[in-house]
Amino acid sequence: MRELSPTMVVGIDGNGAVAAAANGAMLPSLISPPQALVERLKDYGQEDVFALWDELSPEERQFLVKEIESLDLSRIDRIIRCSLRSQALPVAAIEPVPESCVSSVEERTMEERERWWKMGLKAISEGKLGVLLLSGGQGTRLGSSDPKGCFNIGLPSGKSLFQLQAERILCVQRLAAQAMNEGSAGSVTIHWYIMTSPFTDDATRKFFESHKYFGLEADQVTFFQQGTIPCISKDGRYIMETPFKVAKSPDGNGGVYSALKYSKLLEDMAARGIKYIDCYGVDNALVRVADPTFVGYFIDKGVASAAKVVRKAYPQEKVGVFVRRGKGGPLTVVEYSELDQSLASAINQQTGRLRFCWSNVCLHMFTLDFLNQVANGLEKDSIYHLAEKKIPSIHGYTMGLKLEQFIFDAFPYAPSTALFEVLREEEFAPVKNANGSNYDTPDSARLLVLRLHTRWVVAAGGFLTHSVPLYATGVEVSPLCSYVGENLEPICRGRTFHAPCEITF
Numbered sequence: 001m002r003e004l005s006p007t008m009v010v011g012i013d014g015n016g017a018v019a020a021a022a023n024g025a026m027l028p029s030l031i032s033p034p035q036a037l038v039e040r041l042k043d044y045g046q047e048d049v050f051a052l053w054d055e056l057s058p059e060e061r062q063f064l065v066k067e068i069e070s071l072d073l074s075r076i077d078r079i080i081r082c083s084l085r086s087q088a089l090p091v092a093a094i095e096p097v098p099e100s101c102v103s104s105v106e107e108r109t110m111e112e113r114e115r116w117w118k119m120g121l122k123a124i125s126e127g128k129l130g131v132l133l134l135s136g137g138q139g140t141r142l143g144s145s146d147p148k149g150c151f152n153i154g155l156p157s158g159k160s161l162f163q164l165q166a167e168r169i170l171c172v173q174r175l176a177a178q179a180m181n182e183g184s185a186g187s188v189t190i191h192w193y194i195m196t197s198p199f200t201d202d203a204t205r206k207f208f209e210s211h212k213y214f215g216l217e218a219d220q221v222t223f224f225q226q227g228t229i230p231c232i233s234k235d236g237r238y239i240m241e242t243p244f245k246v247a248k249s250p251d252g253n254g255g256v257y258s259a260l261k262y263s264k265l266l267e268d269m270a271a272r273g274i275k276y277i278d279c280y281g282v283d284n285a286l287v288r289v290a291d292p293t294f295v296g297y298f299i300d301k302g303v304a305s306a307a308k309v310v311r312k313a314y315p316q317e318k319v320g321v322f323v324r325r326g327k328g329g330p331l332t333v334v335e336y337s338e339l340d341q342s343l344a345s346a347i348n349q350q351t352g353r354l355r356f357c358w359s360n361v362c363l364h365m366f367t368l369d370f371l372n373q374v375a376n377g378l379e380k381d382s383i384y385h386l387a388e389k390k391i392p393s394i395h396g397y398t399m400g401l402k403l404e405q406f407i408f409d410a411f412p413y414a415p416s417t418a419l420f421e422v423l424r425e426e427e428f429a430p431v432k433n434a435n436g437s438n439y440d441t442p443d444s445a446r447l448l449v450l451r452l453h454t455r456w457v458v459a460a461g462g463f464l465t466h467s468v469p470l471y472a473t474g475v476e477v478s479p480l481c482s483y484v485g486e487n488l489e490p491i492c493r494g495r496t497f498h499a500p501c502e503i504t505f
Contacts, residue, residue: 030061037068044077045237052243052394060244067246075382076229080236082382083403092326094334096348096355101331102309102419103297119299120292121179123276124172125188130274131169131290134253134362134407135204135282136197136226142442143434147200149282150207153431153442155449155476157502161282161431162207166192166214167479168289175292175483190290191272192221195259197250201225215480224263226255229384229403231391239393239400247391247400253281253362254378254405261375269368277371279407281362285429285445286452288484294365294420303416304370308363310424312354315345319359320408322419331417333360333408358419360408361428374410426452450474450500456485457503462492466499478504 033050041047049068056064123129139148149162159167169190177188196204205223208214213221228248230238241247251258256279260266269277276295280287288294298306309322320333336344339356346355366374384403391400411417422428429445454464454474466473475497481504482488491503 030058030065033061034065037065040073041068044073046073046077049238049240049246052240056244064244067244071230071246079229079382079384079403080232083384083386084236086383087386092329094323094325094343094356095327095329097322097324097331097358097419099351101417102358102421104421105423113293116293116296116300118179118292119296120294121176121296123295123299124176124190124290124292125180127189127273128275129190129290129295130269130272130277130368131190131192132256132277132279133165133192133194133282134256134280135194136200136250136253136255137282138199141433142431147196147204147207147282148431149204151431151442153285153446153449155446155502156500157476157478160207161285163211163214164285164479165282165287165289166216168287168483170215171479171481171483172290172292175486189217189220191269191274192216193260193265193269194221194223195226195253195256196223197226198228199250222265222268224259224265226253226259227251227262231389231400231402233398233400239391239398241392241394243394247393249389249391249402250404252385252404253407254409256407257371257375257378257405257410260371261379266368266372266375269371275368277366277368279364279366281407283431284361284363284427285431285449286427287363288427294363297420298365298418301416301418303414303418304367304373305411305414305416306365306418306420307360307411308422308427309358309419310361310422310428312357312359313424315341315354317359319361321356322358322360323356325412330412330414331419332411333406358421361424361430362407363422363427364407364410366410370410370414374413377413378405378409447472447474450476453477453503454499456482456488457492457497459485460488460492461494462488463496464499465496468499470499473499475499476502478502481505 033053038047038050041049049064053061135147135149137148139146139151142148142151144151150160152158152160169192173188173190194204201223208221229251231247231249233239239247276298278290278295280289294308307322312319312321318336320335321339322331323334325332343356347353348355384405387402387404388399389402390397425448429448430440431442431445432440435441435443451474453476456477457464457475464470464475477488481491497503
């Protein structure tokens with residue numbers, strides 16, 4: 001297993017106190033901040049970070065100096081200036097996505113699907129696919145401080161989101177090996193890159209270790225951390241969380257591009273022979289990790305980027321949608337909050353669909369060449385989204401700005417993008433809010449999984465008995481048995497299952 005987390009000499013313990021140097025060495029005491037560092041901070045208008053220097057203990061002074069020295073001040077300054085400036089610029093008008101860019105469910109033939117499935121399995125068996133998981137978030141809204149992937153949504157098996165995804169990777173490896181007559185699944189390996197954050201990294205690694213990587217090999221999983229960036233006031237100054245600590249926040253799921261670049265993982269992918277990267281968010285209980293059909297479609301289209309999309313359920317649904325930015329411009333995503341109500345409700349008279357109907361659900365595919373291009377392009381442009389939030393500071397919670405990039409910031413750089421429609425009841429079960437909320441809860445996700453798997457079992461000739469109403473229950477099919485409902489006849493035909501239960505080999 002690859003370890004890619006930075007280490008610091010001085011840290012803060014769980015109670016917010018400064019911990020001594022890890023090697024036990026005595027740290028020299030500082031009478032005043034290093035003059036060269038003060039001068040550099042003045043260049044960027046950030047010298048206020050030392051405003052309370054005289055009140056700090058020797059250890060706190062050491063910590064503050066170390067922290068400021070660890071910041072790439074010129075890069076952060078460029079990001080702050082470019083991001084604040086871009087907020088005032090007019091945005092190009094948007095147009096609906098051309099129909100030619102979308103593979104819709106109703107237009108897809110059985111022949112195409114079978115061809116894409118086989119193409120995908122062939123590429124996977126040749127080691128050309130890597131899987132990239134965005135897993136920096138904690139389950140705060142779910143009432144848990146654990147990483148979201150550790151969450152158990154209440155399926156009969158009690159499996160976590162991480163386990164469901166790992167077992168889907170194992171299943172695809174087996175299918176690819178069988179399709180190429182390579183015997184054991186061990187002959188096919190899909191490398192899994194998992195992006196954590198400073199808040200989830202340690203817990204995520206320990207969770208995988210304690211569960212023996214859910215049957216995967218430890219060396220096929222690489223953890224790496226997304227970056228953090230100082231929180232700023234409206235005039236671009238760093239906010240101090242304590243007199244000796246800068247307030248920071250993760251740089252958004254779009255931080256994955258610079259994180260891949262700086263941790264040298266783009267080179268790692270190239271060295272492994274990976275050409276295509278399947279990228280997704282952790283909080284989707286129905287995500288088809290390493291979906292061979294999507295891989296085959298992507299290769300067949302010869303595009304640089306692609307996204308699975310679901311049809312928007314209703315005009316006011318709070319989802320970002322794909323649009324074309326400017327006349328003949330690139331496809332990109334517009335957040336629901338940025339879409340004018342009249343546009344959100346507009347109907348395409350020819351199709352009868354909403355004009356802006358293709359929802360972004362964070363299921364993406366990129367070529368490795370394109371990822372390299374995006375990492376460099378986003379770094380050069382340095383434009384981040386500004387989110388106004390309450391930031392913990394020395395004055396209590398204060399209104400400030402968090403700087404974030406989003407995964408979909410990549411799309412404007414793509415010379416070509418294709419969209420692949422999927423059915424939400426088959427591939428989109430988000431787990432975002434605690435049970436009792438109106439939508440996207442563990443309960444709603446669990447029911448989507450149970451209903452889909454129930455349909456698979458019935459289609460394979462199985463029967464169900466149930467003591468609670470069927471709409472409130474169902475069966476769970478282990479990903480180790482079946483990826484999309486295939487190969488279930490030998491297990492299910494003529495058998496009766498009492499819901500809720502898990503079906504395994």
